[in-house]
Amino acid sequence: MLSADPDPIVLPEEPAQARRFGKTRDAQSHALLEDYAELIADLLATGGEARPTDIARRLGVSHATAIKAIARLKREGLATARPYRGVFLTEAGETLAARVRARHRVVVDLLRAVGVPAEAAEQDAEGMEHHVSDATLAAFSRFLAGR
Amino acid sequence: MLSADPDPIVLPEEPAQARRFGKTRDAQSHALLEDYAELIADLLATGGEARPTDIARRLGVSHATAIKAIARLKREGLATARPYRGVFLTEAGETLAARVRARHRVVVDLLRAVGVPAEAAEQDAEGMEHHVSDATLAAFSRFLAGR
DNA sequence: CATGAAGTGTAGCCACGGCTACATTTTCAT
């Protein structure tokens, strides 16, 4: 990918807005993987195994879609799986899942703390959490601690 | 044996998680349109006209990408544009843009209020705002008002 | 132990949102 870009065109005056949008797009591209990793960790922790069909059902997608996503997880070095056997997380996958789970909790707690109803907090956190930077996450934690 | 469960398909128990993920995917699919609508409204308000190239520059994408997105805006009834003339918003587009702008402001204010640094607040709001439901938005407003 | 159901995998389709390359139209300066 991105091989031999002869002239990276440094854009001396890249608008701040453009940079922000770019980052937002990046975050979005990782969101799915994060969700899968978190769910797989959850399934492994509770049920003992993570099968593509279980994953698909929990995510509300077809099993084919889940399998394609799992393939991508493998490509990214986050999961391992052998045909007709369950899915497992690599070290990196575990780490990611733990981070995602922790962040999810903080986001939900923050929402609840500022008065968002439980149902909405769960729903909205699902989408928002992938865009919460470390700085923001830290601020959320501070706010929750010192209130 | 089959007389026991004649309708195994009905899925009365769609996992709450599946529903949440589905909604999150929906929100994501509208996010781009919202960004474009908001930006076009901004350009029309300040500069007087919204040209594809301006839009592309502000968003950090190629002009071809911007033009494709504009085509989608037109398809969705949010914008109008004639070849080689500028882009304009329909009534629906204006309404959407106004709503998006207001929501963006509230989200940034909320983040600032709980201690998120300005830079991170702007950045993160860009991605988060598309997942903020009305209920959450209302809660944010209440929190900001009564603090 | 055979067979069928459930789970798994593969192939191929679609829409989206990126991109580059090329063609066309407008605009603007000389």
Added chain:
DNA sequence: ATGAAAATGTAGCCGTGGCTACACTTCATG
């Protein structure tokens, strides 16, 4: 008025993330 530059539009590619349809394993169970 013309010709070059800029803007615009079109075509075609890629990867992602959905889907359905079909093929193949696994595994329980009769």
